[in-house]
Amino acid sequence: MKNTSRRQFMGALAAGVAAPAILRSTRAYAQSPTIRVGFVTPSTGPLAGFAEADDYILEGLRAHFAGGVTNNGKSYNIEIIKKDSQSNPNRAAEVAAELILSDEVDIITAAATPDTTNPVADQAEINEIPCITTDAPWQPYFFGRGGNPAEGFAYTYHFFWGLEDVIANFTGLWNGSGVAKKVGGLFPNDADGNAWGDAKLGLPPALAAQGFELTDPGRYQPLSDDFSNYISAFKDAGCEIVTGVMIPPDFGTFWAQAAQQGFNPKVATIGKALLFPSAIEALGDRGIGLTSEIWWSPNHPFSSSLTGTSAGDLAGGYSTATGRPWTQPIGFKHALFEVVADVIARAEDLDDADAIAAAIGGTNISTIVGGVNWSNGPVPNVSKTPLVSGQWQKAGDGVELVITNNAHAPEIPVGGELQLLG
Amino acid sequence: MIEWSGAIVQGVLLGGLYALFAAGLSLIFGVMRLVNIAHGDLIILAAYLGLSTTVMLGVHPFVALLIVMPVMAGIGYVLQRGVLNRTLGPDILPPLLVTFGLSVIIQNALLETYTADPRKLSGGAIDTASLDLGGITVGVLPLVTFGIAVAVIAGLQFVFYRTALGRGFRAVSDNQDIAQLMGLNKAHVFGVAMALALAVVAIAGVLLGMRTSFDPAIGGGRLIFGFEAVIIGGLGNLWGTLAGGVILGVAQTIGAKIDPGFQILAGHIAFLVVLAVRPNGLFPRVAH
Numbered sequence: 001m002k003n004t005s006r007r008q009f010m011g012a013l014a015a016g017v018a019a020p021a022i023l024r025s026t027r028a029y030a031q032s033p034t035i036r037v038g039f040v041t042p043s044t045g046p047l048a049g050f051a052e053a054d055d056y057i058l059e060g061l062r063a064h065f066a067g068g069v070t071n072n073g074k075s076y077n078i079e080i081i082k083k084d085s086q087s088n089p090n091r092a093a094e095v096a097a098e099l100i101l102s103d104e105v106d107i108i109t110a111a112a113t114p115d116t117t118n119p120v121a122d123q124a125e126i127n128e129i130p131c132i133t134t135d136a137p138w139q140p141y142f143f144g145r146g147g148n149p150a151e152g153f154a155y156t157y158h159f160f161w162g163l164e165d166v167i168a169n170f171t172g173l174w175n176g177s178g179v180a181k182k183v184g185g186l187f188p189n190d191a192d193g194n195a196w197g198d199a200k201l202g203l204p205p206a207l208a209a210q211g212f213e214l215t216d217p218g219r220y221q222p223l224s225d226d227f228s229n230y231i232s233a234f235k236d237a238g239c240e241i242v243t244g245v246m247i248p249p250d251f252g253t254f255w256a257q258a259a260q261q262g263f264n265p266k267v268a269t270i271g272k273a274l275l276f277p278s279a280i281e282a283l284g285d286r287g288i289g290l291t292s293e294i295w296w297s298p299n300h301p302f303s304s305s306l307t308g309t310s311a312g313d314l315a316g317g318y319s320t321a322t323g324r325p326w327t328q329p330i331g332f333k334h335a336l337f338e339v340v341a342d343v344i345a346r347a348e349d350l351d352d353a354d355a356i357a358a359a360i361g362g363t364n365i366s367t368i369v370g371g372v373n374w375s376n377g378p379v380p381n382v383s384k385t386p387l388v389s390g391q392w393q394k395a396g397d398g399v400e401l402v403i404t405n406n407a408h409a410p411e412i413p414v415g416g417e418l419q420l421l422g
Numbered sequence: 423m424i425e426w427s428g429a430i431v432q433g434v435l436l437g438g439l440y441a442l443f444a445a446g447l448s449l450i451f452g453v454m455r456l457v458n459i460a461h462g463d464l465i466i467l468a469a470y471l472g473l474s475t476t477v478m479l480g481v482h483p484f485v486a487l488l489i490v491m492p493v494m495a496g497i498g499y500v501l502q503r504g505v506l507n508r509t510l511g512p513d514i515l516p517p518l519l520v521t522f523g524l525s526v527i528i529q530n531a532l533l534e535t536y537t538a539d540p541r542k543l544s545g546g547a548i549d550t551a552s553l554d555l556g557g558i559t560v561g562v563l564p565l566v567t568f569g570i571a572v573a574v575i576a577g578l579q580f581v582f583y584r585t586a587l588g589r590g591f592r593a594v595s596d597n598q599d600i601a602q603l604m605g606l607n608k609a610h611v612f613g614v615a616m617a618l619a620l621a622v623v624a625i626a627g628v629l630l631g632m633r634t635s636f637d638p639a640i641g642g643g644r645l646i647f648g649f650e651a652v653i654i655g656g657l658g659n660l661w662g663t664l665a666g667g668v669i670l671g672v673a674q675t676i677g678a679k680i681d682p683g684f685q686i687l688a689g690h691i692a693f694l695v696v697l698a699v700r701p702n703g704l705f706p707r708v709a710h
Contacts, residue, residue: 044530046639048538087639189683218682223643225439225634226671226685228432229678232425248540252635259550260561278539282635286550 034077035069035344037337038099038108040120045087046247049276050112050135053330056318058082061337064307069344076344080337081105085116093119100127107343107356109336111135112329114191118145121156130356131156132339134332138162138382139201140191152380155357159339159372159383160332163195165408166293167206169389170269172407173291174212174241177418179266181212184234186227186244186254189219192272196245203243215239222247227254231263245271248279255286266420267291269389277325280392280399287399289421291391294403296331296369300412304368306338311368325398335367335385370409388412391419428558429675435560437651437671438568439633441664442626443644444651445574446619452658453591453615454510456517460525461648462641464620467528468494468627469636473541483543483628491624498620502613510612525642532638543631567629574622575664581618582660591615595658650693656703665705669696 039058041051058080068075081103085092092115099105100123110120110133117133122145124131133141133156141158142149174181185204187197196202197216207214215237217230231254234242242265246254251273258264273279274292281287298315309317314334315326339360344350347359363383364373370385377383386409393402393416402416443465450456458464468490475486505524509516551562582588590611593601602608630636630644647670655666670689677688696704 044533046538046637048533052537220678220682221686223640224685225647226432226436226675226678228675229429229682229685232428249634249636249640252540252542253633256549256563256633257561260552260563261559262552276539278537278541279635282540282542284542284544284549 033074033350034079035107035350036103036105037078037080037340038096038103038105039080039082040085040092040096040099040108040110040116041082042087042092042112042116043082043084045085047085047087047112047115049278049327050329052324053318053322053327053333054082056321057330057333057337060307060317061334065341069341071345071347071350076350078341078344085110085120087115089115089119092116093123096120096123097127100124100129105129106350106353107132107340109133109340111333111336114140114144117141117158121145121153121158125153125156128155128353130343130353130360132336132343132360133158134160134336135329136160137166137192137195138378138384139195142379142382144191147379147381149379155353157357157360157363157374157381157383159335159374159385161295161384161387162378162382163202164206164378165384165387166196166271167203168408169293169387169405170203170243171206171210171212173269173389173405173418174267175210176405177241177267177420179240179420180238181241182237182239183207183212183214183241183243184230184237184239184265185214185216186230186242186246186250186270187216187219188222188224188244188246188250190222192245193219193222196271212241213237220250222250224250225253227257228261230254231258231261234265235261235263240266242268243270246273248273248282251279252283255283259286264422266422267418268421274392276327277399277401287392288394289391289419291389291404291418292401294328294388294390294401295385296328297390297401297403298326299403299415300331300369302331302366302368302370304334304338305365306334306341309368314368331369332385335369335372338365338367339363339372386412390415393419424557426676426679429679430672431555431558431560432564433672433675434668435564435568435671436675437664437668438564438571439626439629439667440647440651440670441571441667442567442574442622442629443648444655444663444667445571445578445660446622446626447648448652448655448658448660448663449578449615449619449622451652453595454612455514456506456510457514457521458619459518459521459645460528461521461623462643462645463525463528463532464494464623464641465627465630465644466636466638466641467497467532468620468624469543469631470532470536470541470627470638471624472543472628472631473536476543483545483632486543487625487628490628491621494620494624494627495617498616498618498623499613501620502616503609506616507609507612529638529641536638538637538639540635540637541631542635543628545632549632563629563632567633570625570629571664571667574625575660578618578622579660587614647689650689653703654693654696656706659703659705662703662705666703669704 065078083095187193269291298312300311349355390403404418651666655662673692674689678685
């Protein structure tokens with residue numbers, strides 16, 4: 001027998017090493033076909049509050065998906081791969097690329113503020129991977145990514161509400177309160193603040209149209225330690241309403257200084273800062289009576305298309321499992337995977353990214369946050385969910401977010417009346 | 423006119439807070455030429471320790487300082503002797519990188535322990551109490567903060583120039599090797615300096631926690647104001663640090679008076695102007 005040459009040996013070795021990779025890469029030969037779903041979320045960093053319910057939601061979904069999802073008569077396993085964006089857009093893009101290129105996910109998802117959704121969606125669009133995102137107003141998502149309403153995007157879809165819903169809800173809340181129509185605006189110099197305070201598309205023209213007088217001293221830098229100039233401007237203008245889109249530390253600074261400097265508005269409606277019960281509890285008694293937009297609550301009359309769980313049960317289950325109060329992103333996290341499961345069940349060919357993207361575009365389901373349907377959005381690739389607004393009111397030892405204005409989404413019941421501050 | 427003087431008064435009071443942020447930095451840099459990137463996160467750590475103490479013992483945040491200050495001082499001493507002393511040397515980069523890593527570790531440890539929830543230290547009535555000074559309404563808490571800042575700086579100044587410990591600080595600061603030859607254990611002196619700095623950080627953290635709500639991620643943003651106050655005032659000069667904080671605070675509120683967008687920018691401009699005109703700061707360390 002001829003001795004094996006080095007070259008033959010190396011060739012055989014290479015073939016041997018490569019074989020499993022080649023054999024495994026085609027789904028058709030695999031024992032139980034698996035659909036991989038990537039999920040990018042800010043588990044750590046300043047946005048971590050949005051992601052605190054991830055593990056609870058994913059655990060429930062994994063249990064539900066254990067039986068597999070049926071597509072064209074064949075059962076598929078669903079594997080959800082979660083990666084942490086560390087609240088950093090660059091990191092979000094990096095882990096999205098990792099999910100697409102090394103984990104080879106079939107669908108990628110992301111949630112929690114434009115800082116997470118936009119970089120992930122951009123990576124997905126470039127790499128032609130279907131992408132579903134939520135939990136960021138649609139304007140920063142769509143226009144922030146340079147979207148053209150005439151064309152839209154090929155692979156990336158988003159569901160949430162938009163700025164026009166916030167404006168309608170805030171003005172609805174104030175019109176019903178009966179206080180003077182003088183509003184003080186606190187808009188930071190960041191993506192949200194510039195969008196909300198925009199002289200053409202933001203709050204100013206909408207407020208002027210409804211007869212509100214807005215005092216907007218300008219854009220402050222986030223994490224500011226002093227708001228005394230805003231406070232004196234609001235006092236001089238006789239503002240009885242304060243609004244804005246702030247992060248909790250900035251609102252905390254402003255609200256304490258307002259009291260110290262004798263400025264006591266009758267209504268304070270702030271976006272972003274007042275979403276979580278923890279943010280209100282941190283403010284103590286001064287947190288009672290503040291008003292905010294409400295994306296989702298246990299009182300929303302919706303239930304999961306996957307498990308049939310009602311909004312109240314999902315929120316209650318989270319509180320029981322973790323001992324923490326419910327938060328608004330919980331419903332949206334669940335809804336995100338409702339859409340994913342629905343798409344996997346309907347897609348014509350799960351090996352074809354275009355077929356999956358087409359299935360996303362054809363979605364029409366009723367989720368735990370309301371209907372998701374991309375055929376009737378304000379721009380292509382965007383589907384809107386209903387938005388209401390309400391007030392943090394005292395309930396026993398804690399605080400409770402009570403829906404006080406549903407003019408914009410009458411299917412969601414009102415839970416109480418607006419009470420003025422002070 | 424009253425509006426402008428209002429802005430200046432608010433700025434001076436804000437400066438007190440910045441001076442407290444900066445005093446610890448100034449002390450550490452003055453004694454061991456260590457730039458502590460984790461300073462902002464240590465402030466937040468102190469705020470959280472204050473929170474735990476007030477919640478567990480049900481005491482006022484000011485009373486909690488009696489516990490938080492010694493705990494932070496202990497952390498400082500152990501940190502310096504256990505970690506930072508090993509990195510100090512002719513090269514300034516290793517300690518810089520280690521404190522940078524420390525900053526990441528503290529942030530994530532706080533996130534694991536306390537979650538990302540914003541928290542606030544409740545001081546009761548003092549949180550919203552105010553005084554009317556001839557048309558200018560001033561919060562009691564900022565006024566108290568400023569008073570504490572002045573007292574802290576005066577205290578540090580006393581320790582530095584009137585005590586044996588301060589003589590040790592100055593000796594190792596002037597020449598580490600010769601101080602060592604004269605019988606000073608520089609590792610111990612550095613440890614005590616860090617302990618003292620973190621005791622000041624404890625005060626800054628608790629006052630910050632009463633002024634605003636905090637979460638594990640906001641420390642880094644506070645660091646830059648501390649650095650600027652130190653540089654404006656002159657490296658190693660404690661009263662200069664107070665002056666630096668006040669200049670920064672007034673520049674910010676005056677800037678905000680013109681346009682709120684200028685608030686932070688005006689502070690940075692004041693800093694750059696000082697750096698360009700007097701690179702050593704307004705009051706560089708006096709010969710002693």
